[in-house]
């Protein structure tokens with residue numbers, strides 16, 4: 001059994017695991033009880049599991065626990081709360097930018113990373129920035145509006 005130390009949503013956490021290749025996603029959901037990041041494809045192809053690692057949008061299904069050690073991880077639980085959503089969450093709510101909602105948390109995290117490096121993106125920059133996140137319900141138009149709304153907030 002090995003112990004892995006990292007920071008999650010601003011707090012130091014320790015995860016015990018037999019497998020250093022365990023995906024960060026499993027540790028977040030299974031060991032830490034943070035269910036915001038979703039398991040979609042498990043192959044780094046859909047973006048449902050997106051979290052921020054040192055501010056970068058990262059697929060937590062393909063990042064191993066050993067590679068996450070020592071880094072700062074932010075999940076959607078670290079943004080706002082239902083009572084006080086952050087600006088990206090508030091914009092997604094205002095634009096009703098979800099149907100089933102399975103992709104939404106990954107979209108919000110990818111949008112958060114995009115807006116931190118490009119505070120006033122164009123429509124095309126939002127499309128490019130979120131191009132790795134898939135929505136099977138096809139709510140892309142509303143997601144696009146939400147990110148642009150957040151950029152004006």
Ligand code: FES
Pocket residue numbers: 038039040041042043044045046047048049050059060061062
């Ligand atoms: S579950 Fe990680 S990219 Fe699809």
Ligand code: FES
Pocket residue numbers: 097098099100101102103104134135136137138139
């Ligand atoms: S809202 Fe259903 S997958 Fe995007």
